[in-house]
Amino acid sequence: MKHIISPTDLTVSELNELLELSEEIITAPKRFAQVCQGKKLATLFYEPSTRTRLSFEAAMLNLGGSILGFSSADSSSAAKGESVADTIRVISSYADICAIRHPKEGAPLVASHFSSIPVINAGDGGHNHPTQTFTDLLTIKNLKGRLNNLCVGFCGDLKFGRTVHSLIHALTRYEGIKFVLISPEELRIPNYIREELIAANIPFEEVRSLDDVIAGLDILYMTRVQKERFFNEEDYIRLKDIYILDHKKMANANKDMLVLHPLPRVNEIAPEVDDDPRAVYFKQAEFGVYVRMALIMKLLEVEKDA
Amino acid sequence: MLNIGGLNQGIVIDHIKAGGAMKIYSYLDLENKDVSVAIIKNAKSNKMGKKDIIKIEGTMEDIDLDILGALDHRITINVIKDGVIVDKKFPTLPERVTNILKCRNPRCITTVEPGIVHTFKLTDSRNGVYRCLYCEQSFDRR
Incomplete structure (x- = not known):
């Protein structure tokens, strides 16, 4: 039995298999409509998240399975003080697989230590969000045709943005990757990631201006400055609208550059960009369902043509 | 520099990062052990600038050197018998x-x-x- 707590819990070859299965699902989703019949997914969401929870639930329903769970800590036994360890022991007897989101970093790992069913980390604080990373990789692979030899720009909150940290980690396993890290001084990537990039000899540059670098990018990964990660509201207000991607900026970008965003978007991408064919963030959200379908199938070890 | 008498039998934990002695004192539970302890804080050090030292007179058993290494990986431990250093230990870091x-x-x-x-x-x-x-x-x- 395998758990997915961090994006690197899958080897590169396992990840390639996952992405290949996802692409098979994209091509013929109806073929997979019954493969998880009789199986149940528990969604244990200790903090609100509409998108990720519904994406997991849609994925299981698309596979013919059923879903159960809760969508906030208030409506679970956590409100009565139950530990993650006890909750997962009980849920293990109700469901075949579970996805857990928790505001505390490392909670899904704790769950995996006590679980008798596969645990998928659906986001733990500012730490990991592996299925978002798999979604991002699928989007790049499917729309760019490759995961190597890319110049990838990350823009916005690179300090607290867990999707950024996870995707950087995942992409460093492919050849010919270069990163351009665009952020204000206060929201630069954490030291440990910088040290890892230097140690692994991965080329990267840290800049403040998006305009100066957009022309050289194959991928632009925009992020939201997240209010919930700030202890100080003043800092949030000062930094929240520091980057706004609009038509003017897009005019300087390559004609085949892709704009990704983990969503929800606030002001960092002007709505006028939505109609640009290079803006693929809604497609990316759709791909999130396919990659979660593939992941559920892999972890439950169900056959393609069950 | 402050002078503390030499030991006859015991250990000297040297090269503790300045300010770190009390953490090691606390981990070794020295407060509740029947040994004489001298803590030297902010001693001058050519290598480190400043360092802490703990001298323990008496028998110390069950000290997990590796754990001390995790608390402070630069420390050295001198084992003293009959007033002379008989062993010098460098902790390895546990996984x-x-x-x-x-x-x-x-x-x-x-x-x-x-x-x-x-x-x-x-x-x-x-x-x-x-x-x-x-x-x-x-x-x-x-």
Whole structure:
């Protein structure tokens, strides 16, 4: 039995298999409509998240399975003080697989230590969000045709943005990757990631201006400055609208550059960009369902043509 | 420099990062042991600038040197018998440390989950960096 707590819990070859299965699902989703019949997914969401929870639930329903769970800590036994360890022991007897989101970093790992069913980390604080990373990789692979030899720009909150940290980690396993890290001084990537990039000899540059670098990018990964990660509201207000991607900026970008965003978007991408064919963030959200379908199938070890 | 008499039988924990002696004192539970202890804080050191030293007169058994290494990877331990140094030990860093270090990241699950085993793993042996198994925050030795 395998758990997915961090994006690197899958080897590169396992990840390639996952992405290949996802692409098979994209091509013929109806073929997979019954493969998880009789199986149940528990969604244990200790903090609100509409998108990720519904994406997991849609994925299981698309596979013919059923879903159960809760969508906030208030409506679970956590409100009565139950530990993650006890909750997962009980849920293990109700469901075949579970996805857990928790505001505390490392909670899904704790769950995996006590679980008798596969645990998928659906986001733990500012730490990991592996299925978002798999979604991002699928989007790049499917729309760019490759995961190597890319110049990838990350823009916005690179300090607290867990999707950024996870995707950087995942992409460093492919050849010919270069990163351009665009952020204000206060929201630069954490030291440990910088040290890892230097140690692994991965080329990267840290800049403040998006305009100066957009022309050289194959991928632009925009992020939201997240209010919930700030202890100080003043800092949030000062930094929240520091980057706004609009038509003017897009005019300087390559004609085949892709704009990704983990969503929800606030002001960092002007709505006028939505109609640009290079803006693929809604497609990316759709791909999130396919990659979660593939992941559920892999972890439950169900056959393609069950 | 302050002079503390030499030991006849015991150990000297040397090259402790300045300010770190009390943490080691506390881990070794020296307060409740029947030994004489001298703590020297901020001693001058050519190598480190400033350092702490703990001198323990008496028999010390069951000291896990590796754990001391996790608390401060630069320390050296001199074993004294009959007034002379008979052994000099350098701790090796254990791959994992359980229930010795505690994570200080307020967002970490270890701050709220009852009965959790606090676990740190060695991620950079050259610099003695340990990271929390759960949230991956590095252990801050300050």
